[in-house]
Structures are given as structure tokens and as C-alpha cells.
Amino acid sequence: MAKKFVRAIFPGSFDPITNGHLDVISRGIKLFDELIVAVGNSPIKDTLFTPKERVEMIKPLVAGIEGITVQTYDCLTVEYAASVGATAMLRGLRNFTDVQYELQLALTNRAVAGIETVFIMTSEQYGFTSSTLIREIAKLGGNVSNLIPQNIFSKLQKRLAEKNIKPEQDNCIE
Numbered sequence: 001m002a003k004k005f006v007r008a009i010f011p012g013s014f015d016p017i018t019n020g021h022l023d024v025i026s027r028g029i030k031l032f033d034e035l036i037v038a039v040g041n042s043p044i045k046d047t048l049f050t051p052k053e054r055v056e057m058i059k060p061l062v063a064g065i066e067g068i069t070v071q072t073y074d075c076l077t078v079e080y081a082a083s084v085g086a087t088a089m090l091r092g093l094r095n096f097t098d099v100q101y102e103l104q105l106a107l108t109n110r111a112v113a114g115i116e117t118v119f120i121m122t123s124e125q126y127g128f129t130s131s132t133l134i135r136e137i138a139k140l141g142g143n144v145s146n147l148i149p150q151n152i153f154s155k156l157q158k159r160l161a162e163k164n165i166k167p168e169q170d171n172c173i174e
């Protein structure tokens with residue numbers, strides 16, 4: 001029997017991409033022939049980086065991994081998956097909160113579009129890593145350089161400075 005070709009998408013905000021995401025990508029690609037890192041353009045999310053900027057930030061980080069491409073999308077995730085011929089969706093799990101949320105999402109996506117979701121458990125060292133927390137810590141001047149790639153850390157600091165968000169490191173007590 002001929003081997004089936006499986007294209008999957010890894011959808012998310014990636015605002016910004018973290019070492020946790022990269023870990024899921026590098027282990028996830030082993031399960032599929034092709035994996036598209038799909039950067040969502042959700043109008044309800046207030047993001048630090050534009051979708052195009054996020055794609056350009058991710059591309060060099062995955063350039064060495066065969067079978068990976070990076071794109072933005074601007075519609076329902078399941079519609080995007082169908083439009084690129086993807087039959088599976090990759091998602092990462094860090095904790096029970098993720099499980100609860102992702103289970104509902106996966107069942108809904110399967111019911112409405114017949115798409116399967118494949119889950120990868122986080123590596124222990126990234127179990128607490130989230131883009132939201134990284135943005136919050138960085139805004140307060142915390143050092144997140146070991147949770148995101150070095151050039152992403154530089155871009156994050158630059159963007160916060162551009163937005164005039166100045167960390168107040170030496171002023172903890174009001």
C-alpha cells in the first residue's frame with residue numbers, strides 16, 4: 001500500500017515565537033510529511049508584532065528543518081487548513097488548562113470540518129513558557145532571554161522601546 005502524504009498545520013499567534021513553540025515544531029515535523037506554521041491574524045487579539053513580522057521572525061528559525069513552511073492566514077483555522085490541503089492540526093499541551101481548552105477546540109474542529117488534531121506534550125523545561133507571560137515579564141524589565149531565541153529577544157526589546165514601554169527595574173517599592 002502506498003504511503004499516505006500528510007500535510008499538517010501548526011496554528012497559533014506566535015506573538016512572539018518561543019523556545020516552547022520551536023520544540024513542538026521540531027518534534028512535530030517527525031510525524032508529518034509537511035508542516036505549515038500558520039500565523040493567525042485574529043482581530044480580537046492585541047498583538048505586539050504584525051502577522052507579517054511574526055512570519056519573518058519565524059522563517060530563519062525553521063529554515064534548517066526540512067518540510068516546514070511559514071504562512072499567515074486570515075480566516076477560520078479549519079477553513080485555512082482545508083484551503084492548503086492539510087488533514088491534521090498540530091497543537092502543544094503544557095498543563096491541564098491547555099487540555100481543557102484544546103479538547104473542546106479539537107472536538108469542535110473535528111465535528112465541523114472533519115480535521116484531526118494531534119497533540120504534543122511540552123518538554124519539561126518549557127512547561128511554563130507562554131508568549132503572553134513572556135510579553136508581560138519583558139514589559140516589566142524581566143529577563144526572558146533563555147525562553148526565546150536571542151534575535152527574538154532583541155526584537156521584543158526593540159518593539160517595547162518603540163511602543164514607549166520602559167521597564168522600571170529599580171523601582172519595585174512605590
Ligand code: ADP
Nearest residue numbers: 011012013014020021024091092093122126129
Ligand atoms: P494561541 O494564541 O492559539 O494560544 P500560541 O501562539 O499561544 O497560540 O500557541 C500555539 C500552540 O503552541 C498552542 O497549541 C499552544 O498550546 C502551544 N504552545 C505554546 N507554548 C508552548 C510550550 N511552551 N510547550 C508546548 N506547547 C506550547
